[in-house]
Every structure is written in structure tokens, then in C-alpha cells.
Amino acid sequence: MLVERVTVDARRRIASSAADAWPFNVPAVRALAEGGLALTAPVTFLVGENGSGKSTVVEAIAEGFGLDARGGRAGRKYVNDRPKTPLGEAIRLDYTLAGSRMQTGPRSKKRGFFLRAETAFGLLGFVSGMHGYWEDDVTEMSHGEGFLTVLESMFTQPGLFLMDEPEAALSFSSCLRLVGLMHQLGEIGAQVICATHSPLLAATPGAQIIQLDQDGMQTAKWADLELVDHWRRYLSDPSAYLRHVIGTP
Ligand SMILES: Nc1ncnc2c1ncn2[C@@H]1O[C@H](COP(=O)(O)OP(=O)(O)OP(=O)(O)O)[C@@H](O)[C@H]1O
Numbered sequence: 001m002l003v004e005r006v007t008v009d010a011r012r013r014i015a016s017s018a019a020d021a022w023p024f025n026v027p028a029v030r031a032l033a034e035g036g037l038a039l040t041a042p043v044t045f046l047v048g049e050n051g052s053g054k055s056t057v058v059e060a061i062a063e064g065f066g067l068d069a070r071g072g073r074a075g076r077k078y079v080n081d082r083p084k085t086p087l088g089e090a091i092r093l094d095y096t097l098a099g100s101r102m103q104t105g106p107r108s109k110k111r112g113f114f115l116r117a118e119t120a121f122g123l124l125g126f127v128s129g130m131h132g133y134w135e136d137d138v139t140e141m142s143h144g145e146g147f148l149t150v151l152e153s154m155f156t157q158p159g160l161f162l163m164d165e166p167e168a169a170l171s172f173s174s175c176l177r178l179v180g181l182m183h184q185l186g187e188i189g190a191q192v193i194c195a196t197h198s199p200l201l202a203a204t205p206g207a208q209i210i211q212l213d214q215d216g217m218q219t220a221k222w223a224d225l226e227l228v229d230h231w232r233r234y235l236s237d238p239s240a241y242l243r244h245v246i247g248t249p
């Protein structure tokens, strides 16, 4: 693991954004600012409803580590050229020994990647074949194939890997491959922080799950997640849900 705690610098917070303005008006961000977030496992999932703050938090962690909030890898110059998000300005990461070694070492030794579904494809095509990325031209692949190429070629070394709803591009079996990959990353000393709506991904063995909601953020068990419960019930009887949205045929 590289990062063991995420906190928000109170002085920076005031400088960057008022308490009642975005992002500090999002309950999960407020909770993060007030109590911090301890990362207790090599793989952490952030789950919660649309708008609960998952992307805001993942993006800020990316920026705290020195990754572009729009997605990309660490150790490249261009990541510092853009203004950070308000939470990214204020966020602080507490590193493990391995993490602080990586932060204080040369930029080329800094390993990390932020893959977000919305911006991934443009970035992937742009950097295909560039040194330090991957050989294959992902613009000639399907969305999911391109995604897996990136995941499997970049996610091979200890580093901080951030993902925002990677399931958007992936089939069931590709999601399973991703679970295998994330688990393996945890075993080799890397760290994964992933926002997801996927009960399949969230079931990665040994992962820490943080649920974001109106009350803030709390640790949750996979089997108790609302998301898991909804999918379980939907798959066993879709009509129980569908009658509320389209009425009874
Ligand atoms: N740049 C922004 N300026 C103002 N408000 C924003 C901005 N980006 C996000 N928000 C708001 O912050 C809240 C949290 O958004 P965020 O994108 O982090 O949610 P999320 O949990 O990732 O949702 P989803 O599951 O839909 O991806 C939402 O209410 C959103 O409208």
C-alpha cells in the first residue's frame, strides 16, 4: 500500500471554497474534511448513489497524488499544467513508507494511473504507442478491449491506480478479469481506489468498501450494501421493480 489516510487541509479548504459551496456541501466531502478517511486495504471501493460524491473524491485523490483529474498516468510533465479542483487543492495524502519513497523519489519512479470512463477513450488513443504507455493502437479496438489493454499493460507494478466506474466499458467476464487484476495489484504492494456501481467489482476479496450517502461516508460490508441488495432482488424478479417505473402490462 502507498496511501494510508486521506485528509483535508482546513486552511486550504477555506482558501479554495466556502463550506456551503461545492464540493464541501456534498455530505461525503464534508465528512472527509471533518474526519478524514483511513484506507485499510490495498483495494478500496467507493460506492453510493449518483451524485453522492464518488468522482469528486477520486479525482481529488488523483490530484493529491500528482495525477491529472481528467485521467492519465503519473510521472509525466503535463499533469501539473492544469488548475486543480477545489477538493484537489485541499486534499492531503498520508503515505506509507513505500508511498513516501515514491513521492520523494524522481518523477519517473512515480507510478500511478487514473482511468475514468468518460475521458479514457480520447486519452487512450492519444497516448497509444508513446513511450511508457502501451504498444497496441487502442483506437482500433472496441471500447472494452481498449480498456482492458490499458488495464493489463499499465496496472502491473506497485503504484496508485484510480478508477471511476471502470465497469462502464466492461462485459461480465471482463469485469471478472478486472477483479483478478485488482486483487493481484493488492498482493504486489500496489493500491487501487475505485468508484463503482458494480456489485461484481465490489466483491473483490479483502477489499475495503466505503459507502457515500446523505450522512457522509462509512465503511460497509459487501453483503449489506444497498447496491447488492437491489441487484439481487432485481435479478430474481425484475417485475417487482419494473412495475414502479412502467406500470403493470
Ligand atoms: N464541477 C462541479 N461544480 C459544481 N458541482 C459539481 C461539480 N462536479 C460535481 N458536482 C456536484 O457534486 C455532487 C457529487 O458529484 P460526483 O460527480 O462526485 O458524484 P458521483 O457519486 O460520482 O455520481 P455518479 O454515480 O453519477 O458518477 C453532485 O451533486 C454534482 O452535481
Ligand SMILES: [Mg+2]
Binding pocket: 054, 055, 056, 164, 195
Ligand atoms: Mg461519478
